[in-house]
Every structure is written in C-alpha cells, then in structure tokens.
Amino acid sequence: MFDQAQALRNLVRNRESLRQGERRTKIVTITSGKGGVGKSNFTLNFALSLQSLGQKALVFDADIGMANIDVLMGVQARYHLYHLLKREKTIWEIIHTGPKELQFIAGGSGFQDLLSLPEEDLNYFTEQVDQLTGSVDYILFDTGAGLSKETLKFIVAADETIVVTTPEPTSITDAYALIKVVHRMRPDVSFQLVVNRVADVSEGRQTADKIKLVAEQFLELDIPTLGYISDDSNVSKAVKKQVPFTIAFPNSIASKEIAQMSTRFITGQRYTEPVPGGVKGFFNKMLRLQRK
Secondary structure, eight states, X not given: OOHHHHHHHHHHTOGGGOOTTOOOOEEEEEEESSSSSSHXXXXXXXXXXXHXXXXXXXXXXXXXXXXXXXXXXXXXXSOOHHHHHTTXXXXXXXXXXXXXXXXXXXXXXXXXXXXXXXXXXXXXXXXXXXXXXXXXXXXXXXXXXXXXXXXXXXXXXXXXXXXXXXXXXXXXXXXHHHHHHHHHHOTTOOEEEEEEEESSHHHHHHHHHHHHHHIIIIIOOOOOEEEEEEOOHHHHHHHHHTSXXXXXXXXXXXXXXXXXXXXXXXXXXXXXXXXXXXXXXXXXXXXXXXXX
C-alpha cells in the first residue's frame, strides 16, 4: 500500500537535488478523524497565514469526494487533477490563484484515479509534481477525514501531519484512532494537534490532553499541540461569504489564533498557554516560583 506513498514522497521533495539558496519545500498533510471539524477551513486560513509571514504555500485539495477549497474561497477552478492525469494539462496549468496570491490545486474525481494508477502513470504524476520542489515553501495536502487508505498514503508520505479535532467526544475518539493506526504502521510519522471550536483555553487544553495522555500511555508518543481555535461566529460568517475568515475578519479571535499557530509552526516553538491575569498574573506566578 505504501509503495505509491514512498514514490510520492521521494519525488515531491527530492532534497538531494536542491541547489544552494533554493527553497526547501516541506510537505504537510492536514487531516482529521471525522468530517465536519473545520479541517479544510483551517487548511485554507493556515496557508494564508503562512503567506502573510513571507512563506509561499500551495494548497493541494486531496479530500476525495468532498473537495471544497475553491468553494471556501469563492473561486471557480477551471482545471483540476483529472486534466493532469489525462495529460491534457501540465502541473503548472492546473494551479490556480486564490486571494492574497495563494496557489491551490482543486480536487475532483481525479484523486480516486491517482491512488490506483499503474506505475507508468504514477511516475508521470510524481515527475510533474516534483517540478513544484523549490517553488514553494509548503505544500499543504487537505485530505479526506477518517482512516481511508487514500488518506493514510498522504499521511505517511508527508514531512508533518496536523490532526484537527474538536471537543466533541466522537471527534476526540476518531482523532486518536487515526493516530493509533498510523503510528502502528509507521512509528516515524510526526503529528501535531489543533483543537477547533473551543469555548475557551481550558476546553482546548482538556481536549488536547485527552488525546495526548492516551497517546503517551499506550503508544509512547508525544504529540505537541499546535494550538486552539475559538468557536468564533466570524468563521461561519466568512464561510457564507465564501471569503477566508483571516481576510474577511482579520482582527477576529480565530484569525489571531491562526496567526500565532503559523508562527509557532515556522519557528518550531511549542504551544504555551497564556498566563491567567495577564502581566499581573505573570509576576504573581514568577514571585511564587521564587519563594519555592
């Protein structure tokens, strides 16, 4: 099952061939244990936030049957993967440009074909995608939800996997189930966790801890938390407008949280929770530590 994933991995990011000074393209898979957790919306706005920090990103809509990145942007994609697989268009011709010059490749029926390609056609596809190496800093694969073999292939081929969940019990259970299956197949896969639609920081922490603690106990796996996204009404308003919320409402709580996450992701810093009570709380905590 993983032969095709390894081929994608090797050709998409052939780092040995990078020239000095050329971008080192990082492959990131964004997934979830179940649908309806806001994964695609996160992917889109996360990519836009990376761009605002000077990083060039490309979103690859790999959500078979539920591809909707173009809909979230209000952009009509004329070409998609199908046209590449049929050799009607090159990789450059199926790349579209969304708001803030964000590049994306629209999903479609072609993804089902991609994951069952004969070797000759798979080689053609990977050679085409390999041309993107060095042209962008990040390729973000927005996969389908759940434990499909298609999603697993993208996860094991990536440099990094971000798992999006919500505080709902079924979302937590399914997120852990996905992590468990992938880890047992490929222990070297690196995960980060995003908790969406939280009422407050406390709910976000409790949700993340449920997954992190079980993963540590039963899988001996450390899963860093990339961050939490508040249940912000501006997010749904932006979806109805077909405008990414980081553009429609740049000063919203969710937009600021996405911005913080993208900074942490680029720098490799771990999430640290804000000190209760602001500056006063910080000094109170510091003084307590000094007395110990």
